[in-house]
Amino acid sequence: MFTFDEEDFSEDMDYDFFVDDTLDEHPHSPLDQEIQEEAARKKAEKQYKSLKNVDPTDPIIMWWTEFTRESGKARLCGDKRCFFTNNRSYKDHKNMKAFLFYGTDFSPKDLPLPREKHHEWALFHEESPKNNYLLCHEAALSLFNLTSTFRRESDFPLTTQHLHSLQWLESDQFTKATSQKNRYQQQDGLAPVVYVQSDCDPPSDRDSYVKMLMKHIKVDSYGSCMNNKQLPHPINSPLEGMAHRDFYELVSRYKFAISMENAVCQxxxxxxxxxxxxxxxxxxxxxxxxxRDFFPDNKSVLSILDFPVVEDLVSRIKELNLKDVDYDKLRNWKHTGVTNSELQKILRERTWTPYDEQTWSWGQVNFVEAFECFVCEHIHENLQREARGDPIISRWAKKEHYGCPMPLEFDKSGRYTQESKSYTWSKLWQNQLSIAENLKECVTQRLPYCGDY
Structure with missing residues (x-):
């Protein structure tokens, strides 16, 4: 039975209510969440009567790069209220205060120019530097007042964006005993090491390292990169399958998993x-x-950086694969809990929750909305300071807020130190450096277009 307050819904709109009765392993948004989100939207429309001809009285925060698909909505952030929109017709509105940019889509060819002094720019970029090398350079980063990136130095850091919670990390739902992992190797022929990756030849040059590793130890590679083993249905989808419980079950059968990112950055x-x-x-x-700052404890992970050459890592893997007692020491934290105080502190102080359909619950705040509110509260703080006659808080991003180094390559020994002028990713990084410097000069001169500067 469903019960609603009539005031929550408009009389001139039809609503279809349905119950999703699929199995638990098929993720779906809770019905009450959909209803409450729709109710919140209708209340915002009533407040502003019609989104087609809205004249917001609140500070306006606009996603210049399409991201949230929000045409217009007033929202409270604590006791402060802002109007969030992606409608560019508000660009020159008297209450326009901040433009938000999604890093992957940030482009010199599409910017709200000329830039006004009272307009703040905010960067949201949780993605790999390979998505936009322009933002690796200080000249481009310095255009932003506020930042939200994976770097802990950013104004609103998202370093643990892929970690649901400490409880989720410590869960033993999928954990296999070492004796079971041994049987999977002996009876099913599984390798000691698993590799699953379909993004081949990325800036981190990880494929080169894995190829070197494969010369010395058996590695089961399920992705399209160096594939030698097939993922079963239904987890053979590159994206959807990676979050499926059957995929978690598969990875849990291996003793070691290659966890190499597609780019190298702090x-x-x-x-x-x-x-x-x-x-x-x-x-x-x-x-x-x-x-290492994010290890559950100081013995839970094998970092490639700790092994001078690839043969040293291979020797350690083989040694641990044969000595169950030593291998179990790497997983002891699963029984004692996470002891890394830095990781505990980060999760304890986090004001948002990573969005995941399988673990999400109503009432949690995702990091996008939390960042929007961070910007909103910053704007209101400066408005209050102006009203009192106090100097406003001026923030400008620095290289440490995102800037990632030029991509290198692994040498023949497995050291990630080799520079190469012919390396495609290095050339792209260098090219974006000059573009970033030109962009900074163009915006500073308050020109109306910087795409061809």
Whole structure:
């Protein structure tokens, strides 16, 4: 039985209500969440009467790059209210305060120019640097007042965006005993190491390293990169399958999982690192130079950076594969809990929850809305300071808010130190450096277009 307050719904709209009765392993949004979101939208429309001819009295925050698909909605952030929209007709509105940019789609050819002094720019970019090398350079980053990236130095960091919770990390739902993992190797012929990747030849040059690894130890590679084993249906989909419980079950059968990111940058950590830990498999990690700051404890992960050459890592894997007692020490944290105080602190102080259809519950705040409110509260704080005659808080992004180094390559020994002028990703990084410098000059001169500057 459903009960609604009539005031929550418009009389001139038809509503279809349905119950999703699929099995639990088929993720879906809770029905009450859909209803409440629709109710909230209708209340906002009533407040502003019609979104077609709205003249917001609240500070306007606009997603210049399409991201949330929000045409116009007033929302409270604590006791402060802002009007969020993607409608560019508000660009020159007197209450226009901040433009939000999704990093992957940020382009010099499409910017709200000329830039007004009272307009703040905010960057939201949780993605890999390979998506937009322009933002690796300080000249481009310095155009933004506020940032939200995977870097802990950013104003609103998203470093743990792929980690649902401490409880989820510590769960033993998929964890297999070492004796079981041994049987999978002996009876089913599984390799000690698993690799699942279909994004081949990325800037981190991980494929080169995995090829070197394969020369010395058996690796089951299920993705399209160096494929030698097929994923079963229904988990053979590159995206949907990676979050399926059957995929978690598969990874849990292996002792080690290669967890190499597609790019190297401080604090860039994705599900490739967390997934093996969640299922009780030891990650072989590479990507963030600061990855050790996020180990559950100091013996839970094999970092490629700790092994001078690839043969050293191979020797360690083989040694651990034969000595169950030593291998179990790497997974002891699954029984004692996470002891990394830095990781505990980050999760404890996090004001948002990563969005995941399988673990999401009504009432949680996703990191996009939390970032929007962060910007809203910043704007209101400066408005209050202006009203009092106090100087406003001026923020400008620095290179440390995102800037990622030029991509390198692995040498023949497995050291990630080799520079190459012919390397495609390095050339792209260098090319974007000059574009970033030109863009900064163009915007500073308040020109109306910077796409061809």
């Amino acid at each position: 604090d860039y950590i994705t599900e490739k690192f967390w997934r093996p830990l969640i299922v009780g498999t030891v990650p072989i990690a590479f990507g963030s130079p600061t990855i």
